[in-house]
Amino acid sequence: MAVQKSKVSPSRRNNRRAHDALKKSQYKECSNCGELTQSHHICRSCGTYGEREVIRMTPEEASE
Numbered sequence: 076m077a078v079q080k081s082k083v084s085p086s087r088r089n090n091r092r093a094h095d096a097l098k099k100s101q102y103k104e105c106s107n108c109g110e111l112t113q114s115h116h117i118c119r120s121c122g123t124y125g126e127r128e129v130i131r132m133t134p135e136e137a138s139e
Contacts, residue, residue, distance in 0.1 A: 102111045108121040117123070122130035 101114045103114050104110070105112050105118040105121065105123065106126065107123045108118065110118060110120040112118045117129050120132075122128060122132040
C-alpha cells in the first residue's frame with residue numbers, strides 16, 4: 076500500500092483541482108430557423124443539423 080512521504084498542503088491540493096470545474100454550455104443560432112441550439116446537436120425546433128434535415132418535423136411537433 077502506498078504511503079505518502081509528507082503532507083500535501085491545501086494550496087498544492089487546490090491547484091491540482093483547478094481544472095476540474097465545469098464549463099458553460101455553448102449555444103449557437105440555428106442556420107435554418109434562427110433558434111438557439113447547443114453546438115454539435117440537432118435543432119429541436121426544425122430538426123436540422125448544419126444544412127441537412129435530419130429529422131422530419133410535423134407542424135404539431137415543431138410548435139411544442
